[in-house]
Amino acid sequence: MKILVAVKRVTDPDARIRLNADATGIDMTGVEYKVNPFCENAVEGALQLRDAAGGEVVVVSIGPEEVDTYIRTGLAMGGDRGIRVPLEDENLDSDVVARVLAALVAKEEPELVMLGKQAIDGDNNQVAQLLAGYLGWPQACFASEIALSDDQQSAEVTREVDGGLEVLNVGLPAVISADLRLNEPRYASLPGIMKAKRKTIDVYEAADLGVDTTVKVRVLKLESPPERAAGIKVDSVDDLLGKLRNEAKAL
Amino acid sequence: MQFLDNFLDETHHMVRATCRRFAETEIAPHAYEWEEAEEFPRALYNTAAEAGVLGVGFPEEVGGSGGSYLHAVMAIEGLMRGGSTGVTVGLGTAGIALPAIIQSGSAELIDRFVRPALAGETVSALCITEPGAGSDVAGIQTRAIREGDSYRVNGSKMFITSGVRADILTTLVRTSDDPHLGLSFLVIESASPGVSVSRSLKKTGWRASDTAEIAFDDVVVPADQLVGPEGSAFVTLMKNFQMERLALAAYGMATAEIALEETKKYVAERKAFDRPIGSFQVTRHKIADMATQVVALKTLVYQVAKRMEEGFDATTEVSMAKNLAAETAIAVTYEAVQLHGGMGYMRETLVERLSRDARLLPIGGGTQEIMKEIISRRL
Ligand SMILES: Cc1cc2nc3c(=O)[nH]c(=O)nc-3n(C[C@H](O)[C@H](O)[C@H](O)COP(=O)(O)OP(=O)(O)OC[C@H]3O[C@@H](n4cnc5c(N)ncnc54)[C@H](O)[C@@H]3O)c2cc1C
Numbered sequence: 001m002k003i004l005v006a007v008k009r010v011t012d013p014d015a016r017i018r019l020n021a022d023a024t025g026i027d028m029t030g031v032e033y034k035v036n037p038f039c040e041n042a043v044e045g046a047l048q049l050r051d052a053a054g055g056e057v058v059v060v061s062i063g064p065e066e067v068d069t070y071i072r073t074g075l076a077m078g079g080d081r082g083i084r085v086p087l088e089d090e091n092l093d094s095d096v097v098a099r100v101l102a103a104l105v106a107k108e109e110p111e112l113v114m115l116g117k118q119a120i121d122g123d124n125n126q127v128a129q130l131l132a133g134y135l136g137w138p139q140a141c142f143a144s145e146i147a148l149s150d151d152q153q154s155a156e157v158t159r160e161v162d163g164g165l166e167v168l169n170v171g172l173p174a175v176i177s178a179d180l181r182l183n184e185p186r187y188a189s190l191p192g193i194m195k196a197k198r199k200t201i202d203v204y205e206a207a208d209l210g211v212d213t214t215v216k217v218r219v220l221k222l223e224s225p226p227e228r229a230a231g232i233k234v235d236s237v238d239d240l241l242g243k244l245r246n247e248a249k250a251l
Numbered sequence: 252m253q254f255l256d257n258f259l260d261e262t263h264h265m266v267r268a269t270c271r272r273f274a275e276t277e278i279a280p281h282a283y284e285w286e287e288a289e290e291f292p293r294a295l296y297n298t299a300a301e302a303g304v305l306g307v308g309f310p311e312e313v314g315g316s317g318g319s320y321l322h323a324v325m326a327i328e329g330l331m332r333g334g335s336t337g338v339t340v341g342l343g344t345a346g347i348a349l350p351a352i353i354q355s356g357s358a359e360l361i362d363r364f365v366r367p368a369l370a371g372e373t374v375s376a377l378c379i380t381e382p383g384a385g386s387d388v389a390g391i392q393t394r395a396i397r398e399g400d401s402y403r404v405n406g407s408k409m410f411i412t413s414g415v416r417a418d419i420l421t422t423l424v425r426t427s428d429d430p431h432l433g434l435s436f437l438v439i440e441s442a443s444p445g446v447s448v449s450r451s452l453k454k455t456g457w458r459a460s461d462t463a464e465i466a467f468d469d470v471v472v473p474a475d476q477l478v479g480p481e482g483s484a485f486v487t488l489m490k491n492f493q494m495e496r497l498a499l500a501a502y503g504m505a506t507a508e509i510a511l512e513e514t515k516k517y518v519a520e521r522k523a524f525d526r527p528i529g530s531f532q533v534t535r536h537k538i539a540d541m542a543t544q545v546v547a548l549k550t551l552v553y554q555v556a557k558r559m560e561e562g563f564d565a566t567t568e569v570s571m572a573k574n575l576a577a578e579t580a581i582a583v584t585y586e587a588v589q590l591h592g593g594m595g596y597m598r599e600t601l602v603e604r605l606s607r608d609a610r611l612l613p614i615g616g617g618t619q620e621i622m623k624e625i626i627s628r629r630l
Contacts (some may be wrong), residue, residue: 073265189302
């Protein structure tokens with residue numbers, strides 16, 4: 001089974017984020033990148049399925065040369081080869097990403113595409129759904145468990161929804177997005193890292209893939225949230241209940 | 252810190268990121284508790300081995316993960332993100348205990364002692380220092396007297412990291428009276444009759460690692476546990492000190508860098524006189540000084556590691572790096588504590604712990620003064 005798995009770099013969630021001068025994005029001075037944690041779950045999920053069913057895992061990312069590191073990490077964990085589509089972060093929205101991935105799917109013809117359920121920078125949670133839409137494939141988002149059928153024609157996917165679990169049976173090819181509970185991503189070992197050095201990462205230009213890269217969403221302005229006012233201390237539970245009822249109107 | 256990225260290739264970045272992820276998942280959430288308990292779970296050796304973290308810098312042929320000096324520095328940088336030098340050095344004693352055994356080239360000793368240690372199944376320690384001899388290594392008194400197919404060992408060792416629960420002790424012993432040519436290494440199993448931990452020592456810092464005084468009382472050690480030829484230990488030791496000093500320089504570097512980052516975050520949040528304390532010019536200048544010291548130190552440490560990888564004899568420079576790292580770690584953690592105010596004196600605060608941990612750096616692995624002796628003689 002051939003699995004395409006997408007990874008994205010995100011700004012370090014622990015870094016102190018400042019807006020850039022014209023407030024259209026984040027000032028990246030001194031801020032490091034990390035791989036999006038949900039993408040690590042997607043890679044691990046893809047590797048486990050491949051290890052069980054055989055086949056190939058192709059690790060894909062969109063971005064400048066520096067994102068090769070994150071593709072390479074996927075390869076060090078056990079991915080077979082990589083693909084990068086060079087586009088700059090500021091020229092991307094969820095829809096462009098989905099269109100690029102759709103073009104790669106047309107080229108690579110995988111039976112399964114795996115992604116993280118969302119990236120923890122923009123938290124848009126859109127790419128998997130848009131991609132499934134463009135491909136006309138079934139989707140199973142927020143997967144916490146995946147069981148492949150014996151004939152590899154379908155997968156039973158458990159997804160965490162408000163108030164419980166939902167189990168979907170999707171016919172392959174399909175798009176699955178990974179939740180944190182799906183697995184514990186393995187560590188890339190140094191021997192794996194050394195081997196990954198010799199694995200190929202193909203670079204495909206969006207234009208050559210025939211993708212229209214016009215963004216549909218443009219960020220006009222960002223604003224920092226207002227400073228939080230100091231809290232207050234209450235003397236008793238009754239006092240607290242009173243305030244919740246009368247002032248906050250929360251009860 | 253992208254400024255120094257020219258030293259690193261992707262494999263270095265990945266080793267650091269992997270070790271950091273390991274540290275942030277497996278160490279950081281428990282660091283405070285383990286520091287207070289003065290112990291970390293033994294199972295962490297297995298977890299670290301499974302993650303491939305334990306064997307960085309050791310050849311794959313002996314059960315390691317491969318990689319060279321700079322990879323080993325990256326591993327330390329990553330592991331220190333767990334916020335406990337004690338855990339990092341405790342996990343890392345294989346790095347000082349095993350090289351002599353590996354260099355001896357004995358397949359039998361490697362299979363018996365190196366592989367299990369790198370697989371996290373056993374804990375290893377290096378025993379050089381004695382109650383009566385530290386800086387003066389040639390002054391050690393622990394005796395090993397050959398009797399047929401074995402050695403009879405008597406003496407004691409002091410300040411041995413991981414010594415309380417180590418299974419194998421790479422032990423410097425005196426096999427003859429010649430000050431240097433009378434020194435040999437024996438691998439002693441702690442389960443052997445006559446080996447005992449006389450004391451588990453209480454320390455200023457490095458608290459999550461155990462430190463022991465160990466007594467050898469008529470311990471019989473099979474002669475095939477001699478590492479290399481009799482009398483060869485001094486040369487091996489001098490060689491291996493280079494790696495140990497590089498590692499200590501890396502601890503200092505990571506200590507200073509983490510203290511700087513913690514402080515940057517704190518001064519941006521903490522307010523006094525209606526302003527973030529980070530907005531006072533005196534604070535900004537302190538941070539600027541700390542950052543400058545960190546960059547200077549990192550540049551030296553990376554360069555030394557790189558040159559050692561290339562086979563350059565960096566004895567002088569690695570001693571300089573160890574001293575600069577010790578001074579920088581102490582200076583930077585001092586200011587870090589200062590800028591944290593009262594919180595900087597509380598044990599729950601990371602920079603407080605780092606400031607205590609840093610104090611060991613000019614003492615362990617060859618003191619500041621001994622480093623200066625080495626440097627000045629080689630200038
Ligand atoms: C936490 C911790 C962990 C350790 N782990 C290990 C371990 O795992 N294995 C191990 O074998 N050892 C270990 N050590 C021991 C460590 O390496 C020694 O403490 C160190 O080498 C100094 O030796 P000493 O304590 O005997 O000090 P001394 O040699 O007694 O030195 C005392 C002072 O005299 C100075 N001095 C000595 N000689 C000279 C000279 N010629 N010129 C100028 N000044 C001089 C020293 O610089 C120092 O300031 C550890 C120590 C500590 C504290």
